[in-house]
Amino acid sequence: MTKRYDELYERSLKDPEGFWGEQAQAIDWDQPWDRVLDDSDAPFYRWFAGGRLNTCYNAIDRHVAAGRGDQTALIWDSPVTGQKAQYTYSDLQDQVARLAGALRDLGVEAGDRVIVYMPMVPEAAMAMLACARIGAIHSVVFGGFAAPELAKRIDDATPRVILSASCGVEPSGVVDYKSLLDQAIELADHRVEQCLVLQRPTQPCTLVANRDHDWEAAVGAAAPAQCVSVDANHPLYILYTSGTTGRPKGIVRDHGGHAVALQWTLPNVYGVAPGEVMFTASDVGWVVGHSYIVYGPLINGSTTVLYEGKPIGTPDAGAFWRVVEETGAKALFTAPTALRAIKKEDPEGEGIAAHNIQSLRAFFLAGERSDPDSVRWAERTLGVPVLDHWWQTETGWAIAGYPFGVESLPVKIGAAGRPMPGYDVRALDEAGTDMPAGELGNIAIRLPLPPGTLLTLWGNRARHRDGYLSHYPGHYLTGDSGIIDTDGYVHIMSRIDDVINVAGHRLSTGGMEEVLSNHPEVVEAAVFGVKDDFKGQIPMGLVVVNSGFSGDESALVAELIQCVRDQIGPVAAFRHCAVVKRLPKTRSGKTLRGTLRSMANEEAWNMPATIDDPSVLDEVAAELERLRNR
Numbered sequence: 001m002t003k004r005y006d007e008l009y010e011r012s013l014k015d016p017e018g019f020w021g022e023q024a025q026a027i028d029w030d031q032p033w034d035r036v037l038d039d040s041d042a043p044f045y046r047w048f049a050g051g052r053l054n055t056c057y058n059a060i061d062r063h064v065a066a067g068r069g070d071q072t073a074l075i076w077d078s079p080v081t082g083q084k085a086q087y088t089y090s091d092l093q094d095q096v097a098r099l100a101g102a103l104r105d106l107g108v109e110a111g112d113r114v115i116v117y118m119p120m121v122p123e124a125a126m127a128m129l130a131c132a133r134i135g136a137i138h139s140v141v142f143g144g145f146a147a148p149e150l151a152k153r154i155d156d157a158t159p160r161v162i163l164s165a166s167c168g169v170e171p172s173g174v175v176d177y178k179s180l181l182d183q184a185i186e187l188a189d190h191r192v193e194q195c196l197v198l199q200r201p202t203q204p205c206t207l208v209a210n211r212d213h214d215w216e217a218a219v220g221a222a223a224p225a226q227c228v229s230v231d232a233n234h235p236l237y238i239l240y241t242s243g244t245t246g247r248p249k250g251i252v253r254d255h256g257g258h259a260v261a262l263q264w265t266l267p268n269v270y271g272v273a274p275g276e277v278m279f280t281a282s283d284v285g286w287v288v289g290h291s292y293i294v295y296g297p298l299i300n301g302s303t304t305v306l307y308e309g310k311p312i313g314t315p316d317a318g319a320f321w322r323v324v325e326e327t328g329a330k331a332l333f334t335a336p337t338a339l340r341a342i343k344k345e346d347p348e349g350e351g352i353a354a355h356n357i358q359s360l361r362a363f364f365l366a367g368e369r370s371d372p373d374s375v376r377w378a379e380r381t382l383g384v385p386v387l388d389h390w391w392q393t394e395t396g397w398a399i400a401g402y403p404f405g406v407e408s409l410p411v412k413i414g415a416a417g418r419p420m421p422g423y424d425v426r427a428l429d430e431a432g433t434d435m436p437a438g439e440l441g442n443i444a445i446r447l448p449l450p451p452g453t454l455l456t457l458w459g460n461r462a463r464h465r466d467g468y469l470s471h472y473p474g475h476y477l478t479g480d481s482g483i484i485d486t487d488g489y490v491h492i493m494s495r496i497d498d499v500i501n502v503a504g505h506r507l508s509t510g511g512m513e514e515v516l517s518n519h520p521e522v523v524e525a526a527v528f529g530v531k532d533d534f535k536g537q538i539p540m541g542l543v544v545v546n547s548g549f550s551g552d553e554s555a556l557v558a559e560l561i562q563c564v565r566d567q568i569g570p571v572a573a574f575r576h577c578a579v580v581k582r583l584p585k586t587r588s589g590k591t592l593r594g595t596l597r598s599m600a601n602e603e604a605w606n607m608p609a610t611i612d613d614p615s616v617l618d619e620v621a622a623e624l625e626r627l628r629n630r
């Protein structure tokens with residue numbers, strides 16, 4: 001019944017070099033590889049070692065050379081500003097080459113890092129492609145992060161140049177990107193010498209003399225730069241993601257494996273052919289945006305949609321369906337939280353009925369667990385397959401899913417599909433033994449991971465090894481727990497670490513605890529994720545304050561909430577916090593976060609045998625109840 005998928009998947013595991021060597025033929029190489037899979041430095045693997053290529057060439061120039069120059073490459077739709085624009089592959093080639101020339105004029109060379117801190121404007125995608133063109137390594141920072149988070153990334157990536165814009169536009173108002181940028185540069189230890197700033201008419205900004213350059217002027221004056229041939233393993237980008245501490249992890253992606261993997265996914269996972277339109281409603285600041293707003297559709301010669309708006313409120317819950325109608329999108333990809341938002345606002349699906357969405361073949365979800373109700377609602381109202389798939393910033397593309405372009409696997413609501421080629425997915429117990437089918441385990445993937453997955457962590461190979469490769473030797477630890485059922489479907493249940501997922505945004509509770517603990521009145525803090533019908537999860541925090549504190553507790557709580565907003569960003573949605581006398585601890589002094597999480601989520605929990613003083617839990621339970629009912 002699932003013959004084509006089974007054959008393809010089995011071959012990818014039995015003969016990875018043959019399988020990926022064949023897929024790599026769909027990419028244009030300047031020089032062929034010496035080895036498809038280089039395992040000489042295991043457990044760190046390299047794909048297509050010795051090969052040379054350029055990702056920007058594969059995403060733009062080769063399509064122009066092949067006669068697609070007049071085809072639309074990128075459609076920008078911005079309901080928040082009332083603007084729309086279209087760029088053909090030739091337009092994109094011209095603008096990206098000039099922007100790459102402007103970067104060169106600022107002294108950017110292959111291997112230099114360039115931070116991109118921009119809203120959802122076409123220039124953000126051009127910035128990424130321009131870096132790729134000259135072998136510079138981009139690092140896009142999501143706009144919803146506050147200045148201190150940007151500063152951390154500046155210090156880690158040490159960029160030669162930052163590309164930014166005067167402002168972003170959110171439904172709640174104009175976001176002053178430029179002042180956040182200025183603050184971050186001030187906070188960072190690394191000296192940023194040059195910035196290229198796009199002036200948006202909504203709110204232009206003042207440029208800092210001898211540091212900031214006007215985007216339009218610099219690009220206008222620059223000569224186009226040609227694509228530079230780089231090694232297959234040359235870093236294409238660093239994308240920071242949350243781990244268990246406040247220090248973000250810089251996931252490094254290569255040129256070669258990444259291009260091969262994404263090229264495979266467009267027709268096979270999403271069923272999108274060259275010349276067809278893919279609409280990914282996410283943000284270029286997240287991995288989904290990197291892979292399926294920018295690189296994937298373009299490498300495939302398709303048309304991508306860059307949408308600066310929300311699923312609801314810009315202006316209504318019919319916004320996605322309007323874009324599908326106007327662009328003729330064949331595939332739509334978004335986060336379950338966006339689907340929940342639409343369903344809540346438009347339960348009868350009137351916004352869907354008001355638009356002609358006949359072009360749509362499938363609707364893809366990822367980023368967090370999909371709730372069955374919303375999936376069924378979407379199936380009913382859209383009349384197309386609704387396909388969940390599971391992946392991570394680290395992997396860059398789906399670990400498990402429904403290979404829509406290969407064959408229609410039966411959909412199991414609640415499962416994220418079956419493993420994609422090259423991913424040998426296991427549910428393991430603590431000792432590393434496979435769990436029986438249907439039983440919960442830690443999800444790990446046997447090495448090597450397929451092409452396109454993380455090369456390493458920027459400047460921190462030890463953290464790569466310790467965080468992902470040491471727990472189960474010979475495996476990559478995903479950080480998720482789940483089940484593999486008797487039909488081989490993967491069900492992702494929850495994280496096994498302190499990472500939470502708020503409205504599709506991956507955040508570290510450890511990072512929030514650090515912010516709270518740094519407040520002079522706070523002795524210690526615990527932050528954990530609580531289920532939320534709309535955002536999937538929201539963070540909840542408990543703090544213990546100095547014994548001499550005599551101020552107003554609610555004023556302090558308001559101040560702490562503001563601290564998280566100012567230091568991590570509005571996306572953290574940290575609004576639930578309370579002061580308690582003590583936190584529950586083990587006898588060795590470790591905070592019982594797991595127990596707190598279970599209590600807050602009203603899940604069954606057992607009194608931990610190691611608890612120091614069980615009476616603490618009574619007070620904590622009362623506070624959690626109060627927070628939950630707010």
Ligand code: COA
Nearest residue numbers: 143144170172175282288335337338341367503504570571
């Ligand atoms: N730049 C600046 N600020 C941003 C931002 C950005 N790119 N994105 C979000 N924010 C701000 C918002 O303005 C909001 O600020 P506020 O507290 O002042 O209102 C805050 O961050 C939280 O925003 P958001 O998470 O978008 O929540 P919301 O309640 O405004 O909207 C959804 C809810 C479901 C509409 C929205 O979260 C959404 O579309 N999520 C999809 C996420 C996604 O695409 N994830 C990628 C994985 S596929």
Ligand code: AMP
Nearest residue numbers: 366367368369389390391392393492506
């Ligand atoms: P990110 O790195 O931001 O893409 O977040 C990755 C994490 O989001 C994963 O480790 C999971 O915890 C969660 N996630 C992503 N997709 C899914 C899915 N389809 N089902 C359940 N959880 C998911």
